[in-house]
Amino acid sequence: MKNKKVRAGLPCRLLPVIVLLLALTCGLLTGCHGSSGMAEFQVPESFDTARQFELTFWAKNDTNKTQTAIYEKAISDFQAIYPNIKVNMRLYTDYGKIYNDVITNIATNTTPNVCITYPDHIATYLTGNNIVVPLDDLMQDPSFGFGGSELAYDGPDSGEVIPEFLEEGRIGEKIYDLPYMRSTEAVYINKTFVEKLGYEVPDTLTWDFIWEVSEAAAAKDDSGKYAVNGQNVMIPFIYKSTDNMLIQMLKQKGAGYSTDEGAIEIFNDTTDEILYTVADHVKTGAFSTFKISSYPANFMNAGQCVFAIDSTAGSTWMGTDAPLSDISKDKLVQFETAVRPVPQFDPDHPQMISQGPSVCIFNKQDPQEVLASWLFAQYLLTNEVQIAYAETEGYVPVTSKAQTSEEYLDYLGRGGEDNALHYQVKIDATQMLIDNISNTFTTPVFNGSASLRDAAGQLIESVAKSVRRKETIDDAYLKKLYANTISLYRLDQLGSGDAIGGGKQELGELPATSKALLGILALTWLLIAVYFIRDRMINKQKNG
Template sequence: MKKRVLSILFVFFAILLLAGCKKKVYSVTFDAGGGSPTPVVQEIKKDKSATKPDDPTREGYRFLMWQLDGEKYEFTEKVVKNITLVAKWEKEKEDDDDDDPIVGTAEIKGVLSRRTITVGDEFDPFDGVTAIDKYGEDITADLETDFEEKWLTNKGNYRYYIWVYDEGQRVRVSVILVVESAESDDIVITAPEAVTYYIESGEFNPILEVSAYDVKEDEVVEVFVEDFDDYYVNSPGTYNYEVIAYDAKGREAKTTIKLTTKAAVNIPNTLPSSKISIEMWHSNGSAIEDALKKYAKDFEAMMLSKGYQVEVLVEKPASTYDDLRTTVVNALKGATLPQLVQNYPDHVVEYNSHKAISSLMPYINHPVWGMNPDVESEAFIDILEGYRKEQRAVGLDGDYLSLPFNKSTEVVAYNKDMFDFVLQDKPFPETWQELFALGPELIANKDRFIDAIVANWEAAGSPLDEEEITIIKENFVPFAYDSKANAFITLSRQFGGQYTGRNPDGSGRLLFDSSSVKSMLEYFGGNNDLFVIPERWETNYASDMIKKGYTAMAIGSTGGIRYNTPYEKGTKLFNLGVAPMFYDADHPNRKAVIQQGTNISLTNEGTPEQKLVAWLFLKYLTSNEVQEDFAILTGYSPVRNSVYSNDGFLAYLANADNEIKANASVQGLSQAKYQEAFELKVKAMAFQAVKDDRQHLFYDTPFIGSSATRTAVGVAFERVILRPEGTSLSDAINNAIQYALDEAGRIVD
């Protein structure tokens, strides 16, 4: 019996609890007071505001306002009970002169009692309207109206009159003008498809990453939020809200954003004074590794100045990014992970499928430890939109599982002496077709320029032997592309094709088996006497080959552009030029430049305090100060907008115009300083070359298997470009595509 009573009490209190948790909803009813239409009843959650309906109309009356209990009702008020709003009307005067009749002897023709237009439309109230006097004479020019132009930019119902006088008598007719909302073609809204918020992780801003631009007026416009309820950020679940912007004519553009609200995350508000150690894994070369270790020491010193003892261990457990991925995957099977790991987006997808990655959103928005939204250079949205978008694309809910660190794109490095000779003061080519047209002349004049390069190697004290010189001349190909995978992916886009896609469930799709991609392969495969990849010379990087004269041009990463610097022991080998990526002349609207480079993720390894320190180090690595220093040091692109306007960064870019003389002695520098000055110029030239390419940057949505797909299409591209002599180009293309489908399909399908 006692158990039964307890059960009943439990159910009773559970019902009370559920009733208390359920959000109260109130009805807002409208009484149009004889007008029409009567607005529909609105169901409003407690402490939310009702939406002002379109104004009703009423013959002979002008609508003034909605009232509650005889007082004007403001639609910003919170609804806390059921209410009825009543329309207040004002009777319209017949005329300014009470003795002036409404109906006279004239006649007004062509008037429609109701006109419907959309916001922003041009409208003439006299269009199609004529008037004649009692004798049949045309008096259309005497028509008058009280129509107001301002109505055209505001959705609603309006009444206006048209009248005319004839022999002192007035004839008047009324028209109801309905102005409906309209979509704008001039507004471009940039907004995430999905965002994630963690409860209690600071105030949620529904338009934090939203912007709108009026392309016709060439200006940024304000963004508004519709259908957003505070309830969305207080209860875990998935919700939709709309963001809207208006053009100069009042026409609207809107888009829907999916919000996923998740439970609160335990992040300490304070750190202990005891020592906290964290670990970061990477797979970079010595230059970046040295930079990371320097930043770790600087971070430790900064934290110590604030009273915190922290230790950052920067470890390199693998020599390549793919090997690092394998190391992490193996560690997921039972070993210990670091707190931070460097990765590519598709690696994060795989790690996250094992629940190994922590969301960064609670840290980004944290009121104590987050990125400061009030300081531009520290704000989260100061990170370039393209990089933020890439991070959001890792998952399906817009969560941030990584932040960008060393980002780059591709750029053209070329032997300026050779190109200047064949161009004869004409501009450097912009399209592949223009470039390939120069190929035969570059080949015809290769020996003279290779001899000049050889002479400078000898002047530097590093002479090339006759056998190697012969090999260089026999194997000269004017144009080279460093990355065969990047070449396949980028050129597919440029020539109208697709590479991969992602299904709604997160699985991948292979889209490269198409006529457009095959046409691209036919074009470049058919010109493999002019265009190759480094494997043609049994090496991995064309930057090594351009310096000896094997090629006149090498396309590669801005992050590695310094390796193209043509010097040897304090001697300049030739003048180097840097240009933006080429595009297809037949598809100029498909300019595409790959966005590449790695990101850093926070794992689930360690205590809350370790994870917090790891976050603070990651925030430090993406800070304005570090990103400027890292960009100047390595040539990688800063991930923050504010860096590009820093005085120090602008001074760095000015190095692009510096003169580099024939050798260190003439320059008045040591060999080491000469090398540093030359590399600084080349890195600055690369930044200058790609500064207008940001709008053409692209990335591919990651999925499990996208890394294997990338490897497969790289092999496919190599098989087409370096096909054995006598092999049919068509067969090589079909076999290469089938190979890539089979290899990628082992994981993707």
């Protein structure tokens, strides 16, 4: 977390999507990419333990050295079990960079074997043929699948991977990724301030409640300071991921976002209502966002925020005694932290996003190498890895085998014993998700779903910024905002025809380097054609 504003961008020289487009459209460059010619993976009948395999594993951590150490231990333990498999890990702290590098390496047929990723990203990888291995056959294989007879470790049995989480990896007819960890969002609440303002923290917050208390907390005293904290700074309600904010509000309202096929439904009356509400509370200073202000945890821990909505995987940053903090100790204030599900419109039927890293396997020419990849990927679902990694943050293990294990239940039962492994806020956040697994949902995955998600967040960010800049938010403003958003994120080029296996992404004008490449290819074919025509004419003359 420290010191890095989210940079949703890609290094220029990689030009990943362009490279992917070229690789996928220039079929003649078989020596260059090879990916479009990859054979469909078939599960081998046996695993060749006499051969040596070297796998590349691209892993993502939350800038958390404990997570890094757990990956390293998992690899070491796995290699001890399978001495003929060596796993080389490359660490990332940003999903965007993984996505970028995968796209680039698809083009050069140098994808990793195993990769931590998001389903939205896999949807793009799938625009190539047989690039990502469908896992259905592997999972069900009697020898090497879940609970398989030939596995050399104690992995989850069939049915022990939480079905809701497993289904999140389904794109079209097949499952392309395994869940690795799951989280959701939580409201981290300065309970001390809420009670000081005359309210009680309910079991489930409504949106009306959070707005009302936030407005109360935005009140200043006669000296011009905020009454609730006596400071010059107070942002009562800060949302970290505004894409999730709009997505969850629409879902709770039963309003459109997108269809499973990729038709865009986000521009509707409910979105209008939500944006007007956001505008009202930005105007009074009751609400802001991470992109505008900073990490919610920094404000919360300094006593400058009442409600911070962030991932449960960010729980170790929340609260006076949080084990991780970006602010200096002299800025920390004492308060009691409560954890609740994200606010609801209908608290009797809560709905919240399911998120968290998944793991996919890339196809290779050698089915044995893919099988080795699967063995490692499946090893990440063993209790040893699942429990250790889940305990680093407010993550939940993705198997019932881990969730119901004595070790994990003991961990959950020891919340508050210390401010490190058993940090109360973290365990409260974790327990909240466990209690609400059946209330989680995900958004449809299709080619372009990542753009729609970004667009959702941008709607809220734009309105918030405009209000702060004293612009008027009215129907004309929203109409223009929607048009600009559609254009910026190319949403008019998505739709049902662009679901997986459907159309191609419109990527705009090619850069000069790509044009040059295509020019060279055209020249090559032209020269070949000239050569053959000339050759035939010479032969004709000789024969004539």
